[in-house]
Amino acid sequence: MPELPEVETVRRGLAQWCIGSSIQEVHVLHPRATNLRSIAPLEEITGATIERISRRGKFLWFELDRAYFLVAHLGMSGQFRIHSTGAPDEKHLRIRLVLNDHQELRFVDQRTFGWLALSTREGTAPEMVTGIAPDIFDPLFDRPGVVKKFRMKRTEIKRALLDQHLMSGVGNIYADESLWRSKIHPQSRTDELSPQKIERVLTATEAVMSKALVEGGTSFDSLYINVNGESGYFEHSLEAYGREHEPCSRCATQIRRIVIGARSSHFCPRCQRL
DNA sequence: CGTTGCGCCTGTTAGC
DNA sequence: TGCTAACAGGCGCAAC
Numbered sequence: 001m002p003e004l005p006e007v008e009t010v011r012r013g014l015a016q017w018c019i020g021s022s023i024q025e026v027h028v029l030h031p032r033a034t035n036l037r038s039i040a041p042l043e044e045i046t047g048a049t050i051e052r053i054s055r056r057g058k059f060l061w062f063e064l065d066r067a068y069f070l071v072a073h074l075g076m077s078g079q080f081r082i083h084s085t086g087a088p089d090e091k092h093l094r095i096r097l098v099l100n101d102h103q104e105l106r107f108v109d110q111r112t113f114g115w116l117a118l119s120t121r122e123g124t125a126p127e128m129v130t131g132i133a134p135d136i137f138d139p140l141f142d143r144p145g146v147v148k149k150f151r152m153k154r155t156e157i158k159r160a161l162l163d164q165h166l167m168s169g170v171g172n173i174y175a176d177e178s179l180w181r182s183k184i185h186p187q188s189r190t191d192e193l194s195p196q197k198i199e200r201v202l203t204a205t206e207a208v209m210s211k212a213l214v215e216g217g218t219s220f221d222s223l224y225i226n227v228n229g230e231s232g233y234f235e236h237s238l239e240a241y242g243r244e245h246e247p248c249s250r251c252a253t254q255i256r257r258i259v260i261g262a263r264s265s266h267f268c269p270r271c272q273r274l
Numbered sequence: 275c276g277t278t279g280c281g282c283c284t285g286t287t288a289g290c
Numbered sequence: 291t292g293c294t295a296a297c298a299g300g301c302g303c304a305a306c
Contacts, residue, residue, distance in 0.1 A: 001299060032283085058300075076283085076299055092284095111283050113300060155277065164301080172299065262279070263299065278306080288296075 002074045004135055004169030005212035007058050010080060015053045017082050018062075018105060022049045025098035033094035033107060035073075037128055038117035042095065045070055045118065054124075057135045057168025061119075061126050069126040071119045072107070078114025081106045135169035136206050147198045150190045157193060157201065158186035158260045170205060173241045174212070176266045178205040180240035180248075185272045186258070186265040211237070240266040 002010070026043045028034055034042055045064060052063040062070040072078070081090070085102045095107040095116055107116060119126035134140040149166050150157075160166055161175040170178070179186050181204035184197060215237065239249055244257040248268035256269050 003300095073300080075301080077285095110285070111299085113283070153276090159277090162300085264297095276306105278304105280302105280304080282301095284298100286297085288294105290292105290294085 001076055001171060001173060002058065002078070003171035003174050003209075004057060004137075005174075005209050005216050007055055007060060007074060007169075008137075008213060009216035010074070011053050011055045011060055014060075014062075014080055014105075017103075018050045018099070019052065020049065021099040021101070021103070021105075023047065023097050023105075024100060025096075027096040027098075028094075029096065030094040030112065032112045033109065033115055035071075035115040035117035035128075037119070039068060039120060040118050042070075042116055042118065056125060056129055056138065057132055057164055058171070059126075059129045059132060059168075061129065068118050068120050071117045071126045071128050073114055075109065075111065075113025075115065077111045078107065078109040081108055132164050132168045133166055136167060136202065136209065137169075141167075143199075143202065146202065147195050150198045151193070151195065153190045155190055156186060156260060157184060157188045157190055157198075158263075158265050160190045161201070161205070162261075162263075167202075167205075169209070172263050172265075173238070174205065174208055176241040177208045177239060178202075179265075179272060180267060181208055183271045185274045186260055186267050187274060240268065242266065 023045050026046050028042050048064040048066050050062050051065060054061050054063065058073060060072040064070060083104045083106060085098065085104055090106065090108045092108050092110045093106055094109050097105040099105055117128060119128040122130050146167050150160050153160050158175055158179065161170050161178065162172065178201055182200040184201050240255055243255045243266055245254050247253065248255055248271060251268065251270050253268055253270040255266050257264050257266050
């Protein structure tokens with residue numbers, strides 16, 4: 001379940017391998033691997049050169065020598081892989097891009113929530129991504145503005161953290177970790193939280209994701225693995241997510257799991273009170 | 275209009 | 291032991 005740090009790790013790996021490569025063939029092997037909003041079939045990029053790879057939140061895009069971008073979302077299980085041509089196909093191989101130098105860039109995705117698409121340039125971002133808010137590491141990120149937006153919502157903080165139109169890049173795991181770290185109950189109403197407390201959550205989000213980014217960058221010395229999207233999560237460093245019934249590392253109270261918006265939320269009932 | 279809920283998908287796990 | 295059902299979750303859209 002790649003969130004911002006994992007997607008950024010993939011982006012860095014891709015940038016190392018693919019900048020300057022030309023796309024010689026495009027093979028779409030599964031219809032769901034192309035987003036319906038794509039302005040054209042992916043085969044359209046045949047012959048294009050990859051100039052740059054960018055990211056906003058969990059959205060990646062390849063800048064080409066074309067008037068549009070190749071956008072990618074990893075969904076739940078999407079991975080990029082670099083292989084030499086002729087390497088055996090993965091079971092869940094969805095898209096094959098044959099590059100120059102006998103290399104292939106492959107999009108592999110077991111659960112098919114991930115996709116690729118072509119999207120027109122809208123300034124620096126693809127049109128498809130314009131509705132997605134800047135993430136917390138983006139120079140465009142407006143902290144006081146985001147705090148205001150949170151407070152104008154009438155919902156629970158956990159839901160707001162997952163709303164990619166307020167602030168992008170946070171998924172279920174880092175949402176729980178941010179709330180644990182800032183000692184805020186996931187069901188706190190955003191319109192009742194003080195600006196200071198929302199600020200505290202955002203600071204925690206930044207810290208938690210920075211740490212994951214460093215781990216993703218250092219845990220493997222092979223860029224190849226990073227490109228594979230296997231940087232993954234470092235479960236040993238998670239304090240709340242997936243730790244139901246385990247002791248809170250701050251106070252030893254058992255971590256609880258509740259459901260918010262059909263998603264599990266893990267929190268410490270003693271450190272994080274309503 | 276803003277918020278909530280559902281469906282998409284498949285490997286793994288829990289329960290009968 | 292073997293099968294079925296529930297579960298996991300990002301996103302977009304439908305419904306309230």
